[in-house]
Amino acid sequence: MSITYLEAIRLAQQRALAEDPRVFIYGQDIGAFGGAFKATKNLAKEFPGRVLDAPISEDAIVGLAIGAAVEGMRPIVEMQFADFSTCGLNQIVNQAATLYYRTGTPCPLVVRLPSGGTPGGGPFHSQSMESLYAHYPGLVVMTPATVEDVYTMLLEAVALDDPVIFCEHKFLYYHLKAEKLPEEALPFGKARITRPGRDATVVAYSAMVHEALAAAEELSQDGYDIEVVDLRTVKPIDTDTILASVARTGRLLVVSEDWPWGGVAAEVIARVAAEGFGLLDAPPQRLNARETPVPYHPALWGTHRPTASSVANSLRQLLEL
Amino acid sequence: MSITYLEAIRLAQQRALAEDPRVFIYGQDIGAFGGAFKATKNLAKEFPGRVLDAPISEDAIVGLAIGAAVEGMRPIVEMQFADFSTCGLNQIVNQAATLYYRTGTPCPLVVRLPSGGTPGGGPFHSQSMESLYAHYPGLVVMTPATVEDVYTMLLEAVALDDPVIFCEHKFLYYHLKAEKLPEEALPFGKARITRPGRDATVVAYSAMVHEALAAAEELSQDGYDIEVVDLRTVKPIDTDTILASVARTGRLLVVSEDWPWGGVAAEVIARVAAEGFGLLDAPPQRLNARETPVPYHPALWGTHRPTASSVANSLRQLLEL
Amino acid sequence: MTKGSSPVQTISSQALGNGRNGTGRVTKEIARRAFRTMLEARILEEKLAALYRSGKIVGGVFLGRGQEALSVALGVHLRRGDIYAPLIRDQAGRLAFGDTILDTLRTYLGSSLGSMRGRDGNIHRGRPSEGYHAMISHLGAMVSTVCGGLVAKRFRGETGAVGATCIGDGGTSTGSFHEGMNMAAVEKLPMVVVVANNQFSYSTPNDRQFACGDLLTRAAGYGITGRRAIGNDLIDCLEVIGEAVAAARAGEGPQLVVADLLRLVGHSEQDDASYIPAALKESPLGRDCLDIAEDQLLENEWVTDTELSSWRAAVKAEVEETVGKVLREPAPDPAEEDWNAFSVVGRNLSGEDEE
Amino acid sequence: MTKGSSPVQTISSQALGNGRNGTGRVTKEIARRAFRTMLEARILEEKLAALYRSGKIVGGVFLGRGQEALSVALGVHLRRGDIYAPLIRDQAGRLAFGDTILDTLRTYLGSSLGSMRGRDGNIHRGRPSEGYHAMISHLGAMVSTVCGGLVAKRFRGETGAVGATCIGDGGTSTGSFHEGMNMAAVEKLPMVVVVANNQFSYSTPNDRQFACGDLLTRAAGYGITGRRAIGNDLIDCLEVIGEAVAAARAGEGPQLVVADLLRLVGHSEQDDASYIPAALKESPLGRDCLDIAEDQLLENEWVTDTELSSWRAAVKAEVEETVGKVLREPAPDPAEEDWNAFSVVGRNLSGEDEE
Numbered sequence A, B: 001m002s003i004t005y006l007e008a009i010r011l012a013q014q015r016a017l018a019e020d021p022r023v024f025i026y027g028q029d030i031g032a033f034g035g036a037f038k039a040t041k042n043l044a045k046e047f048p049g050r051v052l053d054a055p056i057s058e059d060a061i062v063g064l065a066i067g068a069a070v071e072g073m074r075p076i077v078e079m080q081f082a083d084f085s086t087c088g089l090n091q092i093v094n095q096a097a098t099l100y101y102r103t104g105t106p107c108p109l110v111v112r113l114p115s116g117g118t119p120g121g122g123p124f125h126s127q128s129m130e131s132l133y134a135h136y137p138g139l140v141v142m143t144p145a146t147v148e149d150v151y152t153m154l155l156e157a158v159a160l161d162d163p164v165i166f167c168e169h170k171f172l173y174y175h176l177k178a179e180k181l182p183e184e185a186l187p188f189g190k191a192r193i194t195r196p197g198r199d200a201t202v203v204a205y206s207a208m209v210h211e212a213l214a215a216a217e218e219l220s221q222d223g224y225d226i227e228v229v230d231l232r233t234v235k236p237i238d239t240d241t242i243l244a245s246v247a248r249t250g251r252l253l254v255v256s257e258d259w260p261w262g263g264v265a266a267e268v269i270a271r272v273a274a275e276g277f278g279l280l281d282a283p284p285q286r287l288n289a290r291e292t293p294v295p296y297h298p299a300l301w302g303t304h305r306p307t308a309s310s311v312a313n314s315l316r317q318l319l320e321l
Numbered sequence C, D: 001m002t003k004g005s006s007p008v009q010t011i012s013s014q015a016l017g018n019g020r021n022g023t024g025r026v027t028k029e030i031a032r033r034a035f036r037t038m039l040e041a042r043i044l045e046e047k048l049a050a051l052y053r054s055g056k057i058v059g060g061v062f063l064g065r066g067q068e069a070l071s072v073a074l075g076v077h078l079r080r081g082d083i084y085a086p087l088i089r090d091q092a093g094r095l096a097f098g099d100t101i102l103d104t105l106r107t108y109l110g111s112s113l114g115s116m117r118g119r120d121g122n123i124h125r126g127r128p129s130e131g132y133h134a135m136i137s138h139l140g141a142m143v144s145t146v147c148g149g150l151v152a153k154r155f156r157g158e159t160g161a162v163g164a165t166c167i168g169d170g171g172t173s174t175g176s177f178h179e180g181m182n183m184a185a186v187e188k189l190p191m192v193v194v195v196a197n198n199q200f201s202y203s204t205p206n207d208r209q210f211a212c213g214d215l216l217t218r219a220a221g222y223g224i225t226g227r228r229a230i231g232n233d234l235i236d237c238l239e240v241i242g243e244a245v246a247a248a249r250a251g252e253g254p255q256l257v258v259a260d261l262l263r264l265v266g267h268s269e270q271d272d273a274s275y276i277p278a279a280l281k282e283s284p285l286g287r288d289c290l291d292i293a294e295d296q297l298l299e300n301e302w303v304t305d306t307e308l309s310s311w312r313a314a315v316k317a318e319v320e321e322t323v324g325k326v327l328r329e330p331a332p333d334p335a336e337e338d339w340n341a342f343s344v345v346g347r348n349l350s351g352e353d354e355e
């Protein structure tokens, strides 16, 4: 039996519902239908009344979750696509994110965002929104890259007392598989050295971890030994682990599927430049999506986002600097 | 006669209305009332039917401006406060910003955001939203710091074929004055060396330019010669001017009233680290607002945002690195 | 009274057809408590305006003068265990729900001992964990938040609680308001939403805000019960809102109350409201609800002139005394401030630098 | 037909009281054009589904099967100079407005020669500068955009133009829809909004979407005229929408048309729509509008069987031929792609690196 990334999301929600009566799930088409991606398949049947279909009202969906969280519930909101969360953004950034600082009342909710590009997704079903939310104080932003992480981190998100933006990558839903789910997990906010190396560090997260790993593999054939760091959580960022890696390799490439301006890659580089300047043997570089909306045509899309081969190219350039 | 920053905004709009029949202004309370800050005072009378009161519907306000822009008009939208633009964000980032790339039809609109903190403004009337919008391809983001710039840049914004987010700083509205308005302006997207120096570069924009200048003045008493670069437009960023400055000084501090994570400061540092690594004699640093909502109490607010004295402190630390 | 020019004026809500049903009958005790709270709100707000003029309050001061009857009528019908998300002009409703003169002043004056500890101010106060939501400025946003509180209570099997919020004529144009109203109706929540139709949204008259003429026609579009109250008439507000709250509590689903009135001050204390036509101010809408209420109480012999004088004196004394106390309280200390927006638990886990 | 359970069923719009006024009378020529366009849409969409199944189209395919009568009825009543923002299930309306089989296929198949040049796909196409708006996915967003186009025309003194858009039952729950409708009413714009109430929003039945039972009750709440059409009845749709468009054109302000119907396919071609109860499919709502329309045209002797056969054959041939052509057209070349979201003017000014 093998478990997909998507099934791990479903199982984490099943477990959260089973173990904590305060948990409920709210979103469009998630009840009897099981969700646009089936991330809640059978859960409405298994937990009657706790997996609720919502109207097409992202603002009110988040507002409802906030009000319930204030009353002690632990809502999980499923956005049908990350892209539609802009319609609920005001409630997320101005109400959920500010509530604890303003009033001292915690706001434990999870907003699940089916994120990132897939072939043919186009401008409005492909977006990566982690940077937008991470910009705001008070929001935790998780970006799991593996089946194991998506499971344990979703449970961790539900357990946290702060609002969590949970960016699950649609491209990983079906492709990525694991044999079993872990009971143990890395501590909250900790990055993982997915592949150790000594010639350069690639910092990545979510789907880009796999492109980075493939690029590292490719470069190993040229004799280079690339370290790959998976951020796992982009807010907070585990700067210590990144700095320790750069201390070993002296070179840094940050890869993100999001746009460059003010994205995760910019933030990581700003931190390393400020706090680890002396560790760097070459200018830190970033590789992002192109500066346009995410194009529909798979050929354009494949060039718009970073891929194993563009990561490998960037790495080759970095190694020559 | 002296002209305030706010009056310059009004005069720029008056001129735009007078010179271009395609211009109209849309926003809450901007007609007979002249706007919450009086930035459109008398304009409704002077240009009947072209300065329209809008309902409290930020999403539809931007939507209407987009539809009009597509038909060849040049709408200026006034948000009552920048903070409320989150309610119109979806239209801005998903419709206005993508229109040209998707369809080849330009979308020339200006969204004026009364931005930034003032004493007692609190979490929802003080926000700086430039980074949020700059993240999206297709949006120009202007952040004028002077009376002259706010005038010429608003006219430039109206003339541009792309959607422009125009961040005007409320703290500068009344304090800042000029004797007369310029006919000439720096080219679009060009940063300005507001104060030349050789010991360190402070990159700032909007209200922070003035804090940086005061800090530079303070440090000049210790014999330091600080260069202050005013970005003027944060999207696009004039990386060339920044790099040229860092080439002279070897040290970089970026100051922004916005939160640090993924903000303008992070973006500038990421660029300089990648493209001007060799020019740096010390790690590039940033100084931002604290990582909480903007507090209401003036004493808290004064510590939340960077000030001349905290900029001076950061500079002293940078000069010792 | 309403200003729109649409030909469609049908009032299509059931409740109006049925008329009053008696559940909102006003007792002497309720009327006295409501009126006394209106007095508190009025006197307190006059002091807030003075403190603002003398520079003691920074930021903005937004008063509910002229809207106390409507506001208090909602507040007095709520009880512990209910959820209340007041808006800008709800000083009276807040006090009736359990907020205090002390905490109001602490919040406006930024005392570190107030519920908002100087982090937020003026009307943005509350104690969410006690059912008293702290509004964000973005209008319309609190409707769905109240829905969420009620859904939580339903999950826990708590029955008999009501959720309530208020909105202005202008706030009804927000997408948030629409989504929240629709959601409340779909979930059949025990919720009362009061529209204080004071004819203006800041300077914007209703004919630039909506075209339906009568906002009550929206009730049918959400499939909820609509009721009309006379916004500056305390007894009418108490009756109509009393019925609405009783209906919600009895499981009849969400209730919309629309009341016409005027605010008798500017939008904020910086605004002289010169855009409100004199004719409107002199119309029945412009009558001060406090005067009307006083007459009503005296007529019913629910209060005597002597009592009124002593109430006034007592409230004034309390307000003055509290101001004196709060002005001596410590302001928040930036050096001691916890510059972190994460909850304590989240933060401990995060390992993020705290500076 | 409507599924809500609210007791409030009042239809409070004026227009319904007045009944039909004759401005929407259906002529043979219009009916023939509408029907022929429905045929094109149906046959084209069947081909799209086949191309999707065979992997030639990536992403999603969203069909309007069962909704062609309603969709086309709006499209055929518009003319050059009007503004049209179609939604997901408006293939028929699009073709009637002037979109082509060729550009539809180019967009779905990602040809670099299509109007969207592979940058956007499927239903997200349009030519905004020609009044044919290109929808974004976020439901409700196009209502205010159409308002803006009409405001622009008013500024230019262009009269007689109409703006039109469509929305599903689900889309009415968005804040965007509400804000746009209210704005259209405040500005008294010549606008027609058609609600295709196909009883489901993806899998979500109307009773989880709204509680008013009848969406037409919302017209009064906006102060606009509401009309009802039988969504799978071509003649009725043509009449009602014809009247609505004529009224808007005549300066009577915005018009809301609500039509009940069913979509006879899944939400997308990945969905088998098993959540739609058999009873509903077998009810009058489930009748195929193409069958009904064919009967109507034959009964009126507006078309003969022979003509119908030759139309079918001609459309099939055109679709097949166009598919063949488009499949040979070049895909967009990433190396040639202009990776810049700024307009040419903006970019030249910016001096930003173009990589």
Ligand SMILES: Cc1ncc(C[n+]2csc(CCOP(=O)(O)OP(=O)(O)O)c2C)c(N)n1
Binding pocket: B028, B056, B058, B080, B084, B087, C088, C089, C137, C138, C139, C167, C168, C169, C170, C171, C172, C174, C196, C198, C200, C201, C202, C267
């Ligand atoms: C979404 C949003 N946009 C704009 C504002 C700015 N604003 C604050 S109060 C106000 C007017 C509110 O009018 P109304 O709802 O009628 O309430 P009233 O002030 O009359 O009590 C406006 C426009 C806001 N708070 N929220």
Ligand SMILES: Cc1ncc(C[n+]2csc(CCOP(=O)(O)OP(=O)(O)O)c2C)c(N)n1
Binding pocket: A028, A056, A058, A080, A084, A087, D088, D089, D137, D138, D139, D167, D168, D169, D170, D171, D172, D174, D196, D198, D200, D201, D202, D267
């Ligand atoms: C704001 C927003 N949220 C969610 C979605 C995802 N979505 C796409 S179509 C759809 C269902 C639409 O239902 P309806 O409006 O009834 O139109 P129909 O598909 O029935 O024609 C949903 C939820 C979206 N497009 N926009």
Ligand SMILES: [Mg+2]
Binding pocket: C168, C169, C170, C196, C197, C198, C199, C200, C201, C202
């Ligand atoms: Mg009002």
Ligand SMILES: [Mg+2]
Binding pocket: D168, D169, D170, D196, D197, D198, D199, D200, D201, D202
């Ligand atoms: Mg539908």
